[in-house]
Amino acid sequence: MSDPAIEVINLSLAYEVDKRLAGTFKGALIDRLRNRTEREKFFAVNDVTFQIEAGETFGIIGPNGAGKSTMLAVIAGVLPPTIGRVVVRGKVAPIIGLGAGLDNEMTARENILLYGALFGRSNADMKERVLKILTWAELDDHEYQPVRTFSSGMVARLAFSVATDIQPDILLADEVFAVGDERFRNKAEERMRSLLSGGTTVMMVSHNLRQIAEHCDRVLWLDHGRIVEIGPAEQVTKLYKEASMNPTEKAVGEPGTP
Amino acid sequence: MTTTTVYDSAEQRLPFLTTFKHFWEYRDLIKLLTVKKVTARYKRSVLGVWWTLLNPILTTLIYFVVFEKLFGRDSADEFPYLIYLISGIIVAGFFSEAVIACGSAIVGSRGILQRMQVPPEVFSFAAAIAAAVNFVISVVPLVAAMVLLGVEIPWNTVFLAVIPAAFLLLLVTGLGLIVASAAVFFYDVIDFVKVLTQLISLGSASFFSLSWVSERYQPIIKANPLFHYIDMFRKFFYRGEMPDALNWMMVVGSAVLALGLGAYVFSRSWKNLVVRL
Numbered sequence: 001m002s003d004p005a006i007e008v009i010n011l012s013l014a015y016e017v018d019k020r021l022a023g024t025f026k027g028a029l030i031d032r033l034r035n036r037t038e039r040e041k042f043f044a045v046n047d048v049t050f051q052i053e054a055g056e057t058f059g060i061i062g063p064n065g066a067g068k069s070t071m072l073a074v075i076a077g078v079l080p081p082t083i084g085r086v087v088v089r090g091k092v093a094p095i096i097g098l099g100a101g102l103d104n105e106m107t108a109r110e111n112i113l114l115y116g117a118l119f120g121r122s123n124a125d126m127k128e129r130v131l132k133i134l135t136w137a138e139l140d141d142h143e144y145q146p147v148r149t150f151s152s153g154m155v156a157r158l159a160f161s162v163a164t165d166i167q168p169d170i171l172l173a174d175e176v177f178a179v180g181d182e183r184f185r186n187k188a189e190e191r192m193r194s195l196l197s198g199g200t201t202v203m204m205v206s207h208n209l210r211q212i213a214e215h216c217d218r219v220l221w222l223d224h225g226r227i228v229e230i231g232p233a234e235q236v237t238k239l240y241k242e243a244s245m246n247p248t249e250k251a252v253g254e255p256g257t258p
Numbered sequence: 259m260t261t262t263t264v265y266d267s268a269e270q271r272l273p274f275l276t277t278f279k280h281f282w283e284y285r286d287l288i289k290l291l292t293v294k295k296v297t298a299r300y301k302r303s304v305l306g307v308w309w310t311l312l313n314p315i316l317t318t319l320i321y322f323v324v325f326e327k328l329f330g331r332d333s334a335d336e337f338p339y340l341i342y343l344i345s346g347i348i349v350a351g352f353f354s355e356a357v358i359a360c361g362s363a364i365v366g367s368r369g370i371l372q373r374m375q376v377p378p379e380v381f382s383f384a385a386a387i388a389a390a391v392n393f394v395i396s397v398v399p400l401v402a403a404m405v406l407l408g409v410e411i412p413w414n415t416v417f418l419a420v421i422p423a424a425f426l427l428l429l430v431t432g433l434g435l436i437v438a439s440a441a442v443f444f445y446d447v448i449d450f451v452k453v454l455t456q457l458i459s460l461g462s463a464s465f466f467s468l469s470w471v472s473e474r475y476q477p478i479i480k481a482n483p484l485f486h487y488i489d490m491f492r493k494f495f496y497r498g499e500m501p502d503a504l505n506w507m508m509v510v511g512s513a514v515l516a517l518g519l520g521a522y523v524f525s526r527s528w529k530n531l532v533v534r535l
Contacts, residue, residue: 013533014533015533015534016530016533016534025440025443025444025446025447025450026444026446027444072373073372073373074267076373076374076375077265077267077375078371078372078373078374078375078532079532079533080267080529080532081267082533084267085266085267085268086265086266086267087264087265087266087267087268088264088265088266089263089264090263090264091263092265092375094373094374103294105298106294110290110294113290114287114290114291114294117284117286117287117290118287118370118374118376119374120283120284121286122286123286123289123290169263
């Protein structure tokens with residue numbers, strides 16, 4: 001494989017934070033009258049460059065607010081870079097949980113069809129896959145039940161099953177193994193392995209260092225939107241663990257300063 | 259592995275035309291979202307499908323009591339006032355409901371939009387179509403009233419009433435996209451829009467006849483595009499007449515203008531909107 005699956009080149013992403021009255025129209029009018037229209041740029045990701053080869057399992061670690069989820073959103077093609085460039089080769093599928101795409105009021109079946117359609121799959125195609133997806137998730141008997149009646153483990157199984165069934169080239173997994181029991185985790189890991197052997201690139205974000213070290217080939221350690229370390233999983237997670245115990249050592253600049 | 263799809267953030271797309279391409283590409287998604295929107299109102303309510311009809315029926319009842327019973331207006335433009343009233347209220351109701359639903363749809367789908375690369379306009383369009391479906395359901399009481407009051411259905415023009423409804427769908431989609439952009443910046447925009455749509459509906463002769471208004475003020479109503487949608491709908495649906503040139507101009511003109519402007523504004527501003535979602 002010559003071209004890398006993901007290229008991130010000098011990427012910076014800024015959110016605009018309103019210094020005004022809570023982002024309301026009324027507030028903006030009042031602020032305009034008072035001549036107060038300041039906005040502040042907050043850099044969630046700050047000048048980051050790296051590459052991920054096709055078929056690689058790549059992990060992102062870092063404390064809360066490090067820019068991990070923002071990074072996934074940029075790669076998913078949702079957030080346009082403020083500065084820099086991102087090239088992603090292949091179909092990207094995020095594993096989305098409840099509140100992020102799965103609809104509480106809709107049945108398991110309807111949610112599967114909806115996810116497929118969001119991904120650009122035709123309805124007819126998805127209808128044929130519903131049974132397979134439900135079977136893997138062990139939810140055969142719950143096809144016509146609304147997702148709100150599901151346990152968190154059942155929801156996790158459904159979300160994982162539908163996203164992996166789509167057989168994406170690049171799978172984005174944001175804290176997917178946080179829920180579900182041991183059995184589900186084993187099953188999910190098995191499916192991940194089969195995807196990987198099929199050439200899928202996996203990008204995962206997790207606070208669980210053991211899982212990251214176990215699954216990933218390489219790991220990126222982000223802090224305040226900047227790269228602290230990037231390299232073999234074992235090595236980076238070990239450094240991260242050491243730094244977490246001794247917070248002064250790997251101190252990075254203040255948040256949001258470009 | 260086939261790497262057919264390449265996402266390159268540096269690539270510039272033609273945003274204006276892609277909006278319309280997306281409506282076609284994501285037609286299955288639009289269908290699912292529409293069904294979801296329409297059925298969501300019935301799923302957990304005792305009233306079921308009557309819920310859609312409740313609002314227009316109650317509104318009709320209020321105006322009917324006030325105008326027909328209190329002011330003795332039993333006809334409007336030579337037709338029973340009730341028919342005039344229902345037709346006006348359902349078209350104006352479609353307009354208000356759709357603009358608000360369309361405008362709220364994108365903020366309401368932020369969970370998906372922050373994680374998946376899905377064209378956001380699709381969510382607005384589905385909301386507008388859902389409002390159109392509700393409108394079609396609310397045509398039932400109008401037909402019932404016509405049958406009860408002995409108003410003959412003009413079979414040669416009645417089906418042409420889909421023309422103003424279709425153009426209204428385009429108008430609300432365009433306006434909805436503008437509202438949706440603004441709603442990402444300020445969440446209370448929807449409240450302002452609610453008042454605005456109410457004003458437009460009141461000033462569209464939905465519940466009173468143009469002939470009841472003094473000549474001095476008639477031009478104000480005729481300048482309101484919504485008046486022409488309602489007028490055209492009435493002409494096709496029960497009057498059995500052809501719309502005049504001004505009707506056509508205002509209906510087609512406002513729909514095309516609103517849709518073009520909406521798609522343009524939205525596609526230009528989305529890049530700045532998504533980071534604020």
